Amino acid sequence: MVSGSEAGGFAQRVLERSRTVPVLVDFWAPWCGPCRVLGPVLERLAERARGRWELVKINTEEAPEIARQYEVYSIPDVRLFAGGKVIDGFVGALPESQIERWLEQAIPIARSARYQRARALFSEGGCRQAAELLAQERTAGVRDPEASLLYARAAVCSDPKAALEALGPEETAQDPAVAEAIRELGGALLSPAPPGANSDARLARYLEGLEAVRDGRLEQAMEAWLGILEEERNFRQGELARICRALFQILGWRHPLTERFSRRFSAAIHP
Secondary structure, eight states, rough: OOOOOOOOHHHIIIIIIIGGEEEEEEEEEOOOOHHHHHHHHHHHHHHHTTTTSSHHHHTTTTOOHHHTTTTTOOOSSSEEEEEEEEEEEEESSSOOHHHHOOOOHHHHHHHHHHHHHHHHHHTTTTTTHHHHHHHHHHTTOOOOOHHHHHHHHHHHHOHHHHHTTTTTHHHHHHHHHHHHHHHHHHHHSOOOOOOOOOHHHHHHHHHHHHHHTTTTTTHHHHHHHHHHHHHHHHTTHHHHHHHHHHHHHHHHHHHHHHHHHHHHHHHHHHH
């Protein structure tokens, strides 16, 4: 449980935090009898949730401006935040069983908002941020095949082992081509360096490209790899071409990097 009152603390502890994990806000006051009944109930539920959602208690006597902003006219007033905004709530000291049923319906909706945020980050090139967002959901025990596949796409460059472990039958069924691409790129990133890099300039550039991918420097990797393919389109028996194609597949064909390099790639392997 987190306590917060001032506007700055609310923005950080509720609005920003809710972009990562659903946040349940309990608006209460010390003089409110029903608040004293509801508070311990919410605290028990938050403890049992084990991180699936978090509880923030706002004393309306100490933070009247926040109460006015969210039009809290009667307390206790409980609001569920996800993605920086209110998505649901209730007023009054409801029985614990009724609150549990409400949470069972509301929390998946909140997680969906977090998934949408991760998708937006991924499409904008924020692979690491999207992977971190979805990793926290996985740590909390949430298992959703669509979200797990997105996690694998976002994490494969920085943590290929975790990305490959996230690919089960249900995730693969979501998009078999993308799942196969993740396995292709992840396998290359996890493979030990072949001998001869010190004496083979192309092999050295290939390995430098793999290191660039691990560091998130995808444009640098593509520049290095396309330079190799333009010299030897069947480099390593076509392995490099398959890796490049896999990266495009993972990022998506409308991704800026794919749009920038895919034509050059096609020209290199189909002269």
